[in-house]
Amino acid sequence: MTVLTSRLDTAGPECAAHRAAMLDKLAGIEAAHAQAVAGGGEKYTARHRARGKLTARERVELLLDPDTPFLELSPLAAWGSEYTVGASLVTGIGVVSGVECLISANDPTVRGGASNPWTLRKSLRAHEIARANRLPVVGLVESGGADLTGQSEIFVPGGALFKDLTRLSAAGIPTIAVVFGNSTAGGAYVPGMSDHVVMVAGRAKVFLGGPPLVRMATGEEADEESLGGADMHARVSGLADHYAVDEHDALRRARRIVARLNHRKPYADPAAAPPPRYAADELLDVVPGDLRTPFDPREIIARIVDDSDFDEFKPLYGAGLTTGWARLHGYPLGILANAQGVLFSAESQKAAQFIQLANQRDVPLLFLHNTTGYMVGRAYERGGIVKHGAMMINAVSNSRVPHLSLLVGASYGAGHYGMCGRAYDPRFLFSWPGAKSAVMGPRQLAGVLSLVARAAAEAKGRPYDEEADAALRAAVERKVEAESLPLFLSGRLYDDGVIDPRDTRTVLGICLSAVHNAPVEGARGGFGVFRM
Missing domain, CATH: 3.90.226.10 (2-enoyl-CoA Hydratase; Chain A, domain 1)
Structure with missing residues (x-):
């Protein structure tokens, strides 16, 4: 059986906390929407x-x-x-x-x-x-x-x-x-x-x-x-x-x-599709208020795809990235969803292969973002994380099937690029109210600036002002946090809108119908050189 089984305890305190945090963020988005309508x-x-x-x-x-x-x-x-x-x-x-x-x-x-x-x-x-x-x-x-x-x-x-x-x-x-x-x-x-x-x-x-x-x-x-x-x-x-x-x-x-335009879609609309086996309302329960807490993206997939039916690709390899095949409102779809936040070499290679397969089959791709970026460190650099991350980004860049992107959690650093961020021309890109996107997390960015300043002071033989450093770090964290939030990003058209999680299946269904007004054709080769 390929029907996903949910492990969410929707009546438990954890899901209640997730729901409360999401509804609080959603209220802020709705207030901004009301300004636009006015x-x-x-x-x-x-x-x-x-x-x-x-x-x-x-x-x-x-x-x-x-x-x-x-x-x-x-x-x-x-x-x-x-x-x-x-x-x-x-x-x-x-x-x-x-x-x-x-x-x-x-x-x-x-x-x-x-x-x-x-x-x-x-x-x-x-x-x-x-x-x-x-x-x-x-x-x-x-x-x-x-x-x-x-x-x-x-x-x-x-x-x-x-x-x-x-x-x-x-x-x-x-x-x-x-x-x-x-x-x-x-x-x-x-x-x-x-x-x-x-x-x-x-x-x-x-x-x-x-x-x-x-x-x-x-x-x-x-x-x-x-x-x-x-x-x-x-x-x-x-x-x-x-x-x-x-x-x-x-x-x-x-x-x-x-x-009277005589405008015709090149594809017939798909037959009526069975809805997911789990309620859309439960999508409020999935993502924690603190994005540092991991969650299983299969819980999202189970609530948006037809009949909650998902054929997973390489489930035991590169487990930090969930990939697989499904249908959504009858349209075939390949899905890449971050599972553990960090992208390692295995996840990157898995993604590149999966994207090539989608192009071979002329199947659109959905990217569900929750990544802190590609893994850093001596062992990972020696293991080839740069060339493997580049392989994934190469595949995304040269893929020709329609891409849909949805930021459900974090979307930081080059991981944002590898998961088809705005600069990689997704046909549509939406965000959930709790999503965040920036070059890196606020604490990490402030910490990097602090370390650079500290090293500069040591190189000049000057004492380091710890009080000023603490103030700088706090200011930087506040600024980066504010600039990573959906309202800021959507205000600058870095996405196509911030949506209520409960509307996700409907929004994606409209997008899939729209992309099928044009021929859906994948790349046949033409991916450039993959560094092995």
């Missing part, structure tokens, strides 16, 4: 509604097929910065007229939907996801362009937004712009470079320069409607392909455009 706040939302307009999230909801999920991406972008949480943009994956689409909606309650540096990063990440997974892009546009207070960080890299739209179109990935309000200055190129454009009568305004700029540049007097209104673009310039009478009509027209 957008510009009650005052500006009320002003927006008084103009007879729908909010960004209402537009998304009406665009989607009824009773279908919406996987929001990067909802905590800009957290901890001077800008509003969410970065004045809603992005995510949802089903429109039966087609999985990447949806992007400006939030005009936040500075008129103006783009700041985090908005740009969030938009570029959304385009990256659309391109890799061949998802049609529907943009719900209402933006005054760039937030000029941050223009130095937006102007130069911002051109990539328009480049992305043209390259998506060139790759046969449809792009649709639904313009509800302003789309001015550089923002005018969003509808200008989209395959399909819907504009709302009396509301949509698309022009490179508004009336004040035209007056200053040419001396010409022009009102907004004649300069760039929906009626003009539908009758004169030809920019508007569809002329909508109101917002609801615009969304209806957008749904019809998607329905």
Whole structure:
């Protein structure tokens, strides 16, 4: 039998402590999510509604097929910065007229939907996801362009937004712009470079320069409607392909455009799959509040894969890394999950072989992170940990099957790279509320800096200030701890969102469905030189 057997004592005090710690962290994440949902706040939302307009999230909801999920991406972008949480943009994956689409909606309650540096990063990440997974892009546009207070960080890299739209179109990935309000200055190129454009009568305004700029540049007097209104673009310039009478009509027209795309997935959706044999709610019980305490990743696997059925690969070799085959919502999946935190040579070689096998079989890979990195020390260096760790990183780097990454615990050092961290282009990367990621743990990093400073003082023959050292170590530990937490990392778009552990199976299922919009093909050779 390959059905996993759980050893969790869900009624015991240990699981209760784990659950309490996770729920406490989850509460902090939910509070930050509430900030993103609030957008510009009650005052500006009320002003927006008084103009007879729908909010960004209402537009998304009406665009989607009824009773279908919406996987929001990067909802905590800009957290901890001077800008509003969410970065004045809603992005995510949802089903429109039966087609999985990447949806992007400006939030005009936040500075008129103006783009700041985090908005740009969030938009570029959304385009990256659309391109890799061949998802049609529907943009719900209402933006005054760039937030000029941050223009130095937006102007130069911002051109990539328009480049992305043209390259998506060139790759046969449809792009649709639904313009509800302003789309001015550089923002005018969003509808200008989209395959399909819907504009709302009396509301949509698309022009490179508004009336004040035209007056200053040419001396010409022009009102907004004649300069760039929906009626003009539908009758004169030809920019508007569809002329909508109101917002609801615009969304209806957008749904019809998607329905007529003739967009087909290269694979049939899998048959209905049996759920796990253990409750998703028990995922709150698995990970300790103190990540230095080990836990068995099979307890997570048993609660996310179909029928809790898992064929383990090399279970007796490199036991610090659990690898094996499963299905999730009917999709085949290879799983690599850190079991003991540290990656040794055996784990690294096991991972490299497993990744090659997944590529040979065209099977996507899921990486469940809980690692402190690769093992250090004289015996391990002499045993080849550098070349074996490099072998694993080589395999991850050159693998061609889709990768999904989920940080469930620690993800430190080069172990983060070997487990397909953000820099290794996973199709999607999410975190649990208790996860942490940094170059190393706070205590270790502070200790290294202390040892270096102590050695420098000895080399110069100076006495070492122990009191100052203790203060420095404490400050460094606090800083590294704060910068390793999910809110900080998600705010900088180092993941695609922090999810409730209980939603893990659903989130991964949506991701697997999305990646199957593009061909799933592994590397056939092409891994470069493996140092043996």
